[in-house]
Amino acid sequence: MSTQPCVFVVDDDDAVRDSLGLVFEIAGLAYQTFASAESFLESYCPGQPGCLVLDVNMPGLDGHELQAELNCRHIRLPIIFLTAYGDIPMTVRAMKAGAVDFLTKPVSTALLIERVQAALQQLEINTLAQAMQGQAACDRLNGLTSRELEIMGMVVAGLANKEIARRLGISHRTVEIHRARVMEKTGATNLLELVRVYEACRQ
Template structure:
């Protein structure tokens, strides 16, 4: 695997960050530690793959708020929440917002490694699949906006709904759709959907 996946540890307690870092090191995971959500946001490079080990009870921006901020910024980073004071409503809220797991401290070493391995394996599969899709679709010279619109078209969304979702005009969507059909050599959404299926796009 050429892409370097990283485990990002966000916890305000140094002993916790240190012990988690040792676990990552012995398990062979690349990792980085951060003492706050703000520290993480300032130093994380969007697009860097991996997963986030996130303490939910943080001073300043807490874990819930960091999760919401990542969603707002459209940053896809799987989150495993860690907390010493978890409850069912908190867990449900985090999972509904997209967290992949919610573990109570202290987490058994083997369980933590198992969960992280599962997340990183899934992320690796997505990354490889995305690379294959990009290679397949690259021959058509579509722009990133055209790819975005094409995924909505083949999902069956009408132009008006696509315009609303992307915050652009109806006419702009029409122009992009026409360009997409021309570049891909297709004549209608059905043919376009078949082409996308052949390229496994979108995932």
């Protein structure tokens, strides 16, 4: 899988795909074009960095439905909607669902390139920040004993202290002590924070 960011163009109009491809090629950006949301989903490799330039009105899955599907799959590609039929409610809906921009056709080449490059730069910043958070989380987990790591995994999995005690053959009080040490060493103040530390290190 390539780590070079790619601009993914999803639009059912052949002429639009061709013209956008030419724009991105001249700008020196890697790109791929797709005639439908379904073909994009079949082709995309999760984790491949890039930006999605997405039409709204398409046969089959429309742009909003593709955005919802990507959110369900936890695919965090920045999305720039590009449509000839945009309105305020449509724009609000897209932005609330996580789109980074909403542009109306025809759009100037300079503006489109500017917005795409901004989205790719923000993606790079977010990826770096996530990596740093993951490293910080791992550093905190490295301070745990093997028993504390074992209990942390069970806590994150949703097991109650009594069930953990039963599975490990130790007392309920011992589980409580280990659990308190896990919270202290990881800096987590509640279960949600503990889950975030655990998941960040696993990424």
